[in-house]
Amino acid sequence: MTPAEFNRTALDPGQAVVVEACAGSGKTWLLVSRMVRLLLDEVPASEILAITFTRKAAREMRARLDDWLRFMATAEDDAVRAFLAERAVPPEAIEALLPRARGLFETVLSAQPGITISTFHAWFLTVIERAPLEVGLAGFTLAEQTHELEAKAWEALADDLARAPAASLTVAMQSLLADIGLYNTRALLSAFMARRGEWWAFTEGQPDRAAYAVAQLEAALPVAPGADVAGDLLGDAAWVALLWEYLKLLALHTPTSIKMAQACELALSASTAADDCFDALCAALLTQQGEIRKTVTHSAAQAKKMGESVLLRLVELHQTIGTRLMSAQAARQAQRVYQFNCQALRLGDALLEQYQALKHARRVLDFADVEWQVAQLLGDSDQAEYLQYKLDARYRHILLDEFQDTNPLQWRVLQSWFAAAEQADRMPTVFLVGDPKQSIYRFRGAEAQLFDLAGNYLKERGAAYLTQSTTRRSAPPVVQVVNQTFAAVEHEYTLFKPHTAHDGQRSGRVEVLPLAQPPEQVIVEHGYRNPLTTPYSDTDTQMRELEAQQLAQRLNQIVGHWLIDDEKTGARHAEYRDVMILVRSRTHLPVYERALKAAHIPFATTRRGGLLEALEVGDLLSLLAFLVTPDADLHLARVLRSPLFDCADSDLLTLASAEGNTWWQRLRALADNAHASPALQRAAPLLADWHSRAGRLPVHDLLDTIYFSGEVQARYAAAAPSALIPGIHANLDALLELALAIEGGRYPSLPRFLHEVDLLQQTGNDASPDEGKTAQLDNAVTLHTIHGAKGLEAPIVWLLDAGARKARADAYTVLTDWPPGAVRPAHFSLYGDKTLRASFQADFFDAEARHARRENFNLLYVAMTRARQALIVSGASSKSQNDNWHGQILSALRTDADAKSASFGTDLDAPLPASTPVAPPPVTRAVLPPGLNQPQPTGRRIAPVSSSEISYGIVLHAILERIAPPASAPAATALKTELGNPAEFDSAWQHAQRLLDTPLLARFFDPAQYRFAHNELAYLNADGEARRIDRVVGLADAVWVLDYKSGSGASAAQLAARHHAQLEDYRSAIRHLHPGQPVRCAVIAADGRLIEIE
Amino acid sequence: MQPDLISQTARRILAQLAGDLPDLSRACVLVPNFHAARRLEQALAVQCGLPYLIPPRITTFPAWAATLPVTAALLPDSRRAALLYQALKASGRFDSADLWGVCDELLRLFDELTLHAVHLPDSLAAFTEQLRAAYQARRGRGLDFEARLIHELWYALAADAHGAQDAAARYTLQLAALAETAAGPLFVVGLPGYSPLEQACLDRYAERQPLVYLTPDTHGAVLDALSTAWPADPHAAPIKQRAHALRHIQPTSPLTGRLACFGAVSLEQEAQACATQVRLWLAEGKQRIAVIVQDRLSARRARALLERAQVLVADETGWTLATTAASTVLMRWLEALTGGFRFEDVLDLLKSPYLLADQDAVTRGQAAWQLESALRRHGPAAGLNGLKTRVRNLAEHSAALGALERLQQAAAVLPPRTELTLADWLARLANSLNALGAHERLVHDAAGQQVLSLLARREHELLPDSGRFQLAEFRRWLAGELERAVFVDTGIDSPVVFTHLAATRLRDFDAALILGADAAHLPGNAGASVFFNQRVRRELGLPTQDDSLRQTQYDLVQLIANVAHIRVLWRAWQDGERNPVSPWFERLQTLHQLAWNDDLADTRLATLLPHAQLAAPAPAPPPTPTRVPRPTLDSAQVPARISVSAYNSLLACPYQYFARQVLRLNALDEISSELAKVDYGQLVHAILHRFHQTHPVAAGTPPETLAADLLQFTEEAFAPVLADDYFAHAWQHRWAAQIPHYVAWQLAREQEGWRWQAGEIDAAETFDLDNGQHITLYGRLDRVDSLQASRAVLDYKTGGTAGLKDKARNPGEDTQLPAYALLLGEDVGQAAFVALDGEQKIETLALEAEPDAAADATRERLVRLFEQLHASVPLPAHGADSACQWCEMRGLCRKDYWPEAQS
């Protein structure tokens, strides 16, 4: 199929399509092009749903779509025509589509609802938000981190068990603890919790989940769980007869055999219990591994000694007896595993219930809940239909990315949805892309085989099935090495089909470096190592340090020398940012990072959850901990040693030997007497200042103060090695951001913040905050795990530690089998070390092992295919011979079977041109207004508007307004409610009553006695200032201006003097407004006195 | 710039009412907010040319309506919620933890229905049918449920209200009556839209009195550019065409220099840019600066940065009361009560300056530290009595005990299991706050005052409510109240105002900055209801998202048209990923680029930022680059004693030894109930010691008896631990399983001739140094056995066996066995670990070197090391990775910052 043909089918908006596309083939291009084609086809944005696996990928897709739509809106006509043609728009349609193409940018930007590009989880959450109310999910939010809840669930379970020592669950726990210990019990039940989605699915609809699961196991058991295997065997007279015959013959065999026979006879004849007797027989006949001992075989010498036929009979019996013992042993093992499952499954289920109850009480869901709830919702046809119309968006086109990472539950959701849609004859058009070779998330439940299954499901419904094995990413030499590496394991790794490079001309290179070898053991001459002069070192570290040095040296030979064919700028010399370093696990990262640091190579590690481990963040957390617990000496010492204060060890020695209980007391005493070094002298007042703020300021504001007055950013920049500075700045910023964001800024107490951070720290990698991201612009080598590098690429990829063997799988965990496409798993059990695995689980173990092997290849495939131009492989010497990635790639590459290293492809080294006239970027000199580095005092604190005096006035006016005639006065309580129950109400109410009850004032409040009256008469003076007069009353003879005063006790003269100016202003206003009428002014005191102001 | 709508309005009013001057009180003017009212008053006063003027009533729609007399008592929202809660609870439809949330949603919906005059049909069937048609769906359980819930409760609530009016209903009634009061002309100025009831009110008014609508201009250079960028017509020509047409009319951009956009790379940079821009404007002398807050996070950060420069901000947006320190202490108190006083909550309370504010800070600090120390040392506890017991373990405990007793007294008024009315709970809460000494602090805190007055207001409103609630229900209710209440600090007067977009209507700013203008925050999609969907809302006549978008766009246009300097800020990168700008600015920038070849990006701000950093208040000389520390000691500072484990630390890393032993620093223990490995080890040591004291010789006693004794000692030793930690059972099992093996091992050892001699022996040995000083090595020997003249020193190990073999093989690197041999003295026949945790066996792992020789070498090295320390040889930090991994001194040695791998 030509690329054009491929695109014609893949991008046809009316055609459902499944694409199996290799790494680097441009899946995102394809997906986004498909969206463009849909939009061009007048599909409303709200009908498109694209689902991918990470938020990052979703954002990238969104950005790419925006870019393209903007391009179509703004580019020249010809460019847009070419753009459309490239995306297989039929030539005859292009012209007519041009206006629409140009308009899409805005159509999509302003669409309501817009196009949905999301992860499964995010999309599931929106579904849950619209779930029917009766399901009771309203108001639930996503739990940000569940570690604390899990810990609490353990506590709750322990409390329950402690309260009921005789309950069967408690007995189960005791027995499990006795059997496998606390560590393994925790590991096992945590693993159970982690697979709760499968557990729910497996036991769906069962009232007693654990009982059901146990019953399933019992059915698979080769023997009744309570059967007395040993007793039955030893009660089998025929077999016992054979056994005796065997032992008799055995006693004629070799000395070893004779001993064996004696041991067995002893066990049989003594009245030992059947079990002990059985054990003795097993110990004699079977090896530790449970195999029949090879001690009884046919040999000529023995035949001569015992007689041929006797020996033959003995050998035959040895096998018969041994086989029977083996099967009995297997049966007993199965019983044991069954018992173990009975206990552990019930405990796991109980623990899970506690956990669920805790979440429910807090109204939170975790991701597993979200997934399960959505599966439930869509599994119920009534609710599924409700959701279909409840959602504002009605999806008709679904694009599924990275489908190999889908888990069975997600597929179940899709399937229910498709089924409902099909019934309503509204089956959406599905576009599904993935690559089973890049499936590396089995540990999270992903099931790569779903890709085929979904592919077939869609094919049956008319979807086209396309494969794509041309990579646009990797240069031909890289592709060739990938092909050769996997060709060598073809029989084991059938997923792989040879790739081709899109552009056959690009140059590229692959290097496999020799494994770092253990250094010669240096024999210490005499005596023991002196730790003051000689650091301790072990060979494993030394080996890795060698590999790391190799890395650093080679990188410095590459950067600035190799020629990179940059897509955007054309050929240029390699920079640090072009290099991506991959490791399988983080274990040895520090060694490599040290070497990079030493070689002054800037690097950035994308370490999920690394923020809280960073030294600078630790320093500040220590500072905060010190501020809440000033007696914590080590925290203080750390803060003093950090760049914040840069105290020397001699300073610490001074404090260590000073007088005083705690270091904080000593520090203050020394500083008070000016006996301290300048560094300590500086520390004392700053710390005291921060300490005084710690309880009062929100954490973020406290940190801000610390950053500012402690010059944090600048001081760290001065103290740290240059390679680390960008990362340090980013981390310090990220900590501030964490302080702003934690718990949505709610209830911000410092101890609580530290507690939360502590929890995040314990959570481990997945939920704890990432290290601060440095701006994209940094020119640094990046280090990733292979899992973390999925979806990324780089011109130069370095695969480290390739000599290591496969990681060992966990003991004590869950064994499940969820056949692709089934609604629920077919098997769910737990297992432990080798004594806790049974024959009835064997098939599933085999399947697991097959999957693990395949994923190991997948992982290597993903690692190698990140490289655009160059791939470098290194490692440290390994005991695994060639059964490691280094060996696999090397043997695919080398021509000489003994070669320890190999290289392939073009020499990318290009001498630097004699002179590189690089025009310096135009420097825009920033003209900073003077003083901008200095404070600009602005604004002022004023008495808050709600200060009591003002609000008293407001309340009094409001009351008078409502109770003075002609109003019909409401009851005090009702009015109080109306006015929002102000504190001043009661006294203002009395005040108002007094005014109304004062006979002298009646003429001002009785409508019968006045011509007109205004409450709160507002007027403006010439400057536009507004004034309000409490009351203006027109009597027959004059207009009265009245002003209420709340203060009591002042004499008439005092009041008159105090308010003279104010009332005069009122007077002249009223004169203007009522020209020709006499205006009289008065103050009415709280006690009802009327004081006229002349 | 176009004449401002406010002055146009003033002119129009004065012209139309010339005959009324100076008393315009007959007329009424409706404005969007009171800021606009102030401006209009000023414009009127200035333009009328009179010394005094009675202005028209200038007001907002709600305030105007509120002037009408009321016809029925008010049913406050708090009481509605309480009524609704009880009705819902009785219906049993929802989980109790959910109920307040559902109440809120329902009340919000009911208010919307009232305000938009949507009448529910009388019959449920009719309403269900109405919904079904609006959804364009078949009927189903979900739909029926939604319809029934709303319908039933709507009518139930109306019945329960007994004729009282809720605020929304009152507003609609007042609106309906407003037109009747028409006594003069009405001017409606710059209102962006009306609800149907408001529109009806205006229409009726217009029948009685002249009514004038005054709306902003729709044309002008800026407005034309904006309407080209954001055309109302969805079928407008493509943007490129529009841009070219615009350019044809306006060869130069009206926006260049007026509006600029800045995409920051991080939250911090966004906030920095905001603060810098505001300070630049201030430096230019701008008087009224608005920051329009779309993203609260950036705004909080920006405010902190401005305050560094002593620029105070008048924050009109406020923040929810729930985020203030005052609320914190309240909610933490209730959480502590409902959670049974977990130690985390209690510590948090004791560390809060709001509590026990009547005591001095030192006593409070002591109380917290005493409790914390007790918990760290003796494990956690819960409940005030439990905590008191823990505290009594300490010698110094009066402060903590006093504080806990205060808590206990205060807690007595809030019984968790009793059902009381909300008003009752509120009153008791107030009492308890008094008892805690919190009231004092709260009244002196701006947010605290608002919290207290909120509590008082609710208490009064809820007095008539007779519904009964548990403490947990009350706590959830209060959390919701604090969440909803907005705290606005009105105590700041500043030219810099943080505000909402809608609050900028008809206000006058010299410059405005839109903060957080990314697609997620502008428009943003807050406030979606759980009921219905957009289509149904439209069908029913409720406002939809489209309406709110239109409104936002209207406000944006007005802002840009009326403010001469606009900056648009957003985070263009988030978590290393691109983050799109608001679609409005995306379109505007694109249009501008196409029309005038300039995308309005602010390039100056980016270059200024690094230089605009504020100088620290007291700058200090910068620190020196970090180096590997190599402290030296004066002879007098060198310790005279060293334990065996400290000797090991010195071997692993001299600096670690320095920090632990010379500086005497150590990390605080975790507060944990869990039996740690060390504790387990100690227990087993004690059990074995007791066992051997009881049976110095085991042979001769039946193994069963020995095992039974050991088991009994084990149970006795574990009993107190099990009370605190259920999972300690696991450790007990672990050890109990080894008991038979231990007995067997002991008997075998006696067979070899070894006899137990003593256990838990404190030993010390002093050696001379060349400068006349001495060094004493000390340690505790777990056990000494003898075989004739020869003796053995044994060390019990409860950890894994794997590492032990290496240690026994390497006397130079793990000094325990040789050092014990040294401490034991002459004739050491054996120095060995006893691995107690083997797979069903006990193993003796003996030192693989001649004990005496190893002891000698150990002594020699010890002496040499201390002679060197006395001679001020430095103690470098150079632990191997394995040592550093768990080293608590990593923050002191600063290993992560060392410039190079040490050579």
Ligand code: SF4
């Ligand atoms: S972290 Fe390592 S180098 Fe630093 S003190 Fe601890 S052991 Fe020594």
